[in-house]
Amino acid sequence: MPKCTIDGKEVEFKAGENLVTVAKRVGAEIPVFCYHPGLSVVAQCRMCYVEVEKMPKLQTACSTLAAEGMVVKTQSEAVKKGRAGTMEFLLLNHPLDCPICDKAGECDLQDNSFGHGSEFMRHSEERRTYVDVDMGPVIQKNMNRCIHCTRCIRFGEEVAGIHEMVAIKRGNNIDITTIDGKQLKTEYAGNYSDICPTGSLTLKDFRFKKRAWMLKKTATICEGCSKGCNMEVQQEGNVVYRCVPRENLEINKYWMCDEGRFNYHYVQDPSRIVSPMKRSGDSWLVSPWEELLVNFRTDSAGTGVMLLIGTDLTLEEMKAIQETAKALSPRAAILSFGTPGVESTTQDGPRDQILKMKSKTSNLKGAEMLGIQPLLGAAKSDVVLVFRGGRAELPRIEAKKAYGVGVFLEKERNHFHAILPGLSFLEKEGTVVNHQGKEQSLKRALLPRGKSKAIGEILMLALHQRNGEVTA
Ligand code: SF4
Ligand code: SF4
Ligand code: FES
Structure with a gap:
């Protein structure tokens, strides 16, 4: 391999x-500011x-390719003076905004100013100002x-495939805006905020809600489709404030779509059912776990039972359901559900030219690997037991008794006679297999909400219930 020398070290x-x-x-x-490894190099x-x-x-290091025998200094006096000069120009018109700026604490401009700028400002002219502009919902x-x-x-043109951001006017009057001031159209708009090295493009969903340094970060996987984009969940006090993409050059590179980015909201939706509940006439009653587990066990042991596994569950959960069903519900038909019209991986495929896949759940491939056949049409049986992670679309259910085990919102409960609340993808660990067959791990970012329990625990408790007592 060729070698060069940087700051006296051969590399x-x-x-x-x-x-x-x-x-x-x-x-x-x-x-750097303008350089980003996922975009073209402009050295400006x-x-x-x-x-x-x-x-x-x-x-400029971003536009200079390493060459055999090249000798480079990154910390010389000339370099320091050059960078300080650049910082001085960049800050000529920049407001002293850090205390009220969302980017503070994770801002390249702050960091580079601290590391390479000067502590004195020679400029005393009035700064250029603009009013905030609404660029659409994101x-x-x-x-x-x-x-x-x-x-x-460059992100719009080169990644999102849409020429919607432009630079108009020149020199001191330059303005970065959308063509004709239109709202952003791309379904990947959140990435604009990620790549902006300053607080110029802010994410409406996050704006003014939390300081960046207070957030606790967990590296996990998006569950929004079968792509399996790598992402980071940022929470404080068991409340998620933001999800951002993590680099994985084989899957999502540096990006994620808006659907996946904002998918976390349902996890903390106030209408999410987090206590065991049963239907009583037209109303719903919170019930003790013990009572519903006994009913669940009794109803699942009979004939005419259909057991549905959401393709939004982890491999471990799917396997636990398959295994437990042998004892709990030996005569049950076990089928999967997830995205209508995408029942198998042969029907899955890209939904656009960027990242999105047709399957709206993260583990369709995993369900197939475990040999679970898809449900086609409605779920018709005496008893239907639905296990679901949160995103799988509920099928039409025609049953005398139906149980929902997992994550459900109040608006979905009328499909069922009882709900046994489970954990969302942010509250558990487990494995999902993306459309390429890559196994990836979900990591727990949040504590379980309310009285919800892991599906494995629900199954074990149901299996070992005898008259409301856990026997083993
Ligand atoms: S809005 Fe942000 S990303 Fe766009 S040109 Fe300005 S600083 Fe760069
Ligand atoms: S493309 Fe799919 S996996 Fe990636 S961020 Fe969007 S919804 Fe999530
Ligand atoms: S990072 Fe902007 S010129 Fe190199």
Whole structure:
């Protein structure tokens, strides 16, 4: 492999790698704004200056490819002066907004100003100001904070496949906006906020709700479709405030769709059923677990039982249901449900050219691996037991008795005679298999809500109930 020298350390590189990437290998973090590994290189912010031997001027590391024998300095006096100059220009019009800016605490402009800027400001002119602009349901723009890095424009054109963000006017009057001021159309708009290195493009769903440094972060997997995008859940006090994509170059690269990003809301919806309940005439009553577990066991032991497994459950849950059913409900037919019209992986496929898949659940492939056949049409049986993670679309149920085990909202309970509340994808651990056959792990980010229990625990309690007592 070819080698170059960065800050006196020899390092190997692959052809085509730029100096930002190669420098990381020797522990040299080169500050950037306009550069993003998932977008084209434009080298327009001039933040990533480095000195390259035999080149008379400072070079931008993002647009300079490593070459055999190249000698690079990332911390020389000339580099420091160059970066400080860039910071001074970028901050000419930037407001002193950090205390009220959503990006504070995770802002590249803050970090680079602290690390490479000057503590003095020579500029005393009035700053340029703009009013906030509503860019649609996902993004609110604060142009005062923009540094014209054009990441947003490039994301739209190169990733979302839509030319909707543009730079109009030039020089001091430059304005990053949408064409004709229209609202953003892409279903991937949340990524604009992620990639904006300042607080210029803010996420409406998150705006002013929580300071970034207070959030506890858990790396997990989106359950929104069979793509299995890697994401991070950010919560505080058992309340989720935001989900953001995690890099996985084989699956979602650096991105996620808005449907997956905002899917978490149902987990903390006040109408989610988190206590065991049974129907009584036209109303619903909260009931003791013991009582409903006895009823569940009795009803599942008879003939004419259909057991439905949502393709939004984990492999472990599916397996536990299959295994327990041998003792609990030996005569039951076991079938899967999830996305109408996408009953098998052969019917699954891309829903767009970016990430979204047709299957709206995360584990259709896993259900197939366990040999669970899909339900076709309505669920017709004397007793129907529905196990569901939260996203699988409920089929039409025609039964004398129907139980829902898992995550349900109040508006869905009339399908059932009793609900045994389970855990959502953010409250449990387990394995899901994406459309490519990649096994990935859900990680628990939240504590269970109310009296909800893991499906495995519900099944074990039901199996070992005798007259309301747990016998083993
Ligand atoms: S809005 Fe953000 S991403 Fe877009 S050009 Fe301005 S700073 Fe860059
Ligand atoms: S493409 Fe699918 S897995 Fe990825 S973020 Fe969207 S819903 Fe989630
Ligand atoms: S990051 Fe290199 S010029 Fe902007």
